[in-house]
Amino acid sequence: MSENSPLTALVVGSGGREHTLAAACVKSPLVSRTIAAPGNPGIAADCDCFDVAADDIAGLVALAKKESVDFVIVGPEVPLTLGLVDELQKENILAYGPKADGGRLEGSKNYTKEVLLKYNIPTGAAASFTESAAAIEYLQTASMPIVIKADGLAAGKGVIIAQDLDEATKTVTDMIDGGAFGDASKEVLIEECLFGEETSIHVIVSGKDYVILPTSQDHKQAYEGDIGPNTGGMGAYSPADLINDALMAEIEESIVKPSVEGIAAEGIDFRGTLFIGLMITKNGPKVLEFNTRFGDPETQVLLTRLETDPVKIMLAAAKGELGKLDVKVRDDYAMVVVLASNGYPGSYPKGEVISFPDSVGEQEIIFHAGTKFDADKNVVTNGGRVLGVTALGPDLKTAADKAYALCDKIDFKSKYLRRDIGFKELNRQK
Structure with missing residues (x-):
């Protein structure tokens, strides 16, 4: 090359x-x-x-x-x-x-917690367990609600917020003894439940150099009003005005910079996306998790807002040349609404033919997620999250109106969507 x-x-x-x-x-x-x-x-x-x-x-x-x-x-x-x-x-x-050593920051929640605590990065208190009896003993003295996480990869679903001791005990038993998430839950992390508003920061990292991408907010829970089981994400928007300039400066100083430096100090030459899940608490921002790749569906709104070619940014990171790059972002707001199969994140039908509109607007995109071709070359459903319907606009309401209007032009038998993506932000802007 x-x-x-x-x-x-x-x-x-x-x-x-x-x-x-x-x-x-x-x-x-x-x-x-x-x-x-x-x-x-x-x-x-x-x-x-x-x-x-x-x-x-x-x-x-x-x-x-x-x-x-x-x-x-x-x-x-x-x-x-x-x-x-x-x-x-x-x-x-x-x-x-990242290479496998960097990928471990997502592959093991316990390892990430160790790194966060070692480098004094704000996060919730936690303990890890491989035996259910010891975990249950710990739970009996813990405050509720409490967060229980499968240590390994569980397709975005291995996190349960238990509201009381009975639910927490059942969750731990299901995970460790019942193999609820297979090998991923042989070890669990029991974590203090942080309260506030959740958001995420995507950081392109190349060794000790980094670029912070625009803010975004995902909607993890399945049903409107942020209730129901956790999913891989039902929609997202960007920018998240929850993070103003002063808060971003605090996040960079207390979380982003020490995270990048801490990862490098661990001997990891990280070249990729560090996705930092945050809770904005009354005591300041705290880290919920690290992921080591772009979020889904956040990518759909982040990359569409970049004025700088995303490939140029990723190439510079891979080559170790990120420090030279000036990344520019459009002023537009973006929203993605996930069209899911009814029943997700539990069991759901597959193989339903999807009907699409003949054309879409210039600032509208339909990203495929869980789709495939059937024997007749029809596009059919093949996953819980089927499509990510994305739109840009000069403000969030315009982006939302365009995204939902496009959602209504797409059909498949078990189509399900949340119609309140961005509702907290939209209420703040009224």
Whole structure:
């Protein structure tokens, strides 16, 4: 790959985040060809998709070599924790995303808590357990509600907020003894429940250099009014005006900077996205979690608001040249509303034909998440979160109105959506 020759880029993954990343590659003047593995029908409209699973590390490396890929963008967390970037580096293939040692910050909630406490980064008090009896004994002296987390990866669902001792005891027993989340819940983290408003910060990191992306807020719970079970995310918007300039300065000083420096001090050369989940409490911002990749559905609103080419930013991070980059952001607001299959995050139907409008507006995008082609080449549902309907506008209300109007033009039998994405922000702005 010479300095100025256009790149062949490979996007790894099949969800809404990956469709957003692939769309950024297609638009980028730095990229001449974009491929995806395994991709989805939305990505396939513009790119070649290869049937290689996101956790097939050897298969992905072989694909990158066969297709002469210059730059790999890793979407989901699983291939990062499995060491995909490590294996690509052995073949001298540039990649965006941390190696396995950095991926561990998402792969183990206990490890992240240890790092947060070691470097005095504000977070809730916590203890970890591998035996249910010891965990239950701890719970009997703890304040309720309390947060119980599966230590490992659980597709965004391994966090339970138990309201009382009975629920907490059942949750711990289900996780450790009942294998509620498989190997991910062999060890659990029991954590102080923080109160306030939740938000997230995405930081592009390259060693000790970093760029903070625009603010955003996700809606994790399944039902309107922020109630019901946790999901992978039912919608998001950006910017989140909850974080004003003074609060952002505090977050950078007390959380972002010591996190980046602490990770480097651990001997981790982190080159990728550090997603910092925050609770804005009455005692200031505190860290809920680290993820080591872009959030989904936050990516859909963050990347659409970037004026600077996202590929340019990710490439600079992967090369260790991030410190030279000035990142510009549009003034527009963005909102994404997730169209889900009714029943998600529990059991839900698949294979329902999706009907789409003939055209969409210039500032509107439909990102595919859980879709596939059926035997007749119809686009059908194939996941709990099916589509991410995204719109830009000069203010949040305009973006929301456009997104929901587009949602109403899309149909499948079990379509479910929250109609209150951004409701706290919209109420603040009245």
